[in-house]
Amino acid sequence: MSDLKLFNGGQKSTWCPGCGDFGILASIKQALAGLDLQPHEVILVSGIGCGSKLPHYLRANGYNSIHGRALPVAQGIKLANHGLRVIAVTGDGDGYGIGQATSSTPCGATPTSPTSSRTTRSTA
Numbered sequence: 001m002s003d004l005k006l007f008n009g010g011q012k013s014t015w016c017p018g019c020g021d022f023g024i025l026a027s028i029k030q031a032l033a034g035l036d037l038q039p040h041e042v043i044l045v046s047g048i049g050c051g052s053k054l055p056h057y058l059r060a061n062g063y064n065s066i067h068g069r070a071l072p073v074a075q076g077i078k079l080a081n082h083g084l085r086v087i088a089v090t091g092d093g094d095g096y097g098i099g100q101a102t103s104s105t106p107c108g109a110t111p112t113s114p115t116s117s118r119t120t121r122s123t124a
Contacts, residue, residue: 002033009057021051025058028087029056035085042085045074047094054089068094 002120007029015021046052051078055062061084065073065094074088 002036002038004029004033007032007039007059009059011041011056013054013057015050019050021054024051024089025054028054028058032085041083041089043086043090045070045077046089047091049091049093051091052089052094070094079099 013022025115029045044055044058045061045063045065046055046076047065048067052064052070055064063073063077070088070090074086078086
């Protein structure tokens with residue numbers, strides 16, 4: 001098991017006192033230490049928002065993507081480097097609002113686009 005302090009980042013948090021993101025950060029540190037990982041073996045991918053500031057507060061590789069795109073970026077990183085442990089961190093806007101709208105539709109079409117429907121109709 002690695003030392004938890006190994007993953008302490010150098011930046012001071014800007015989260016509000018009592019924010020649930022502190023617990024998420026502590027849990028990720030515990031998990032990484034419990035898996036006996038080193039900071040260079042991990043990358044945190046995030047979007048925009050309070051929860052997505054987590055890569056700044058953890059000593060590991062980090063990547064801030066644009067709003068709603070953390071999961072596709074994380075998938076690309078994993079495809080490029082199979083040995084790297086990839087963690088995607090999103091908030092409600094990233095993962096549900098904007099992120100869900102772009103990643104759940106085919107070919108990146110918006111839900112209101114006529115190309116987003118893939119139903120096949122039979123004329124028989």
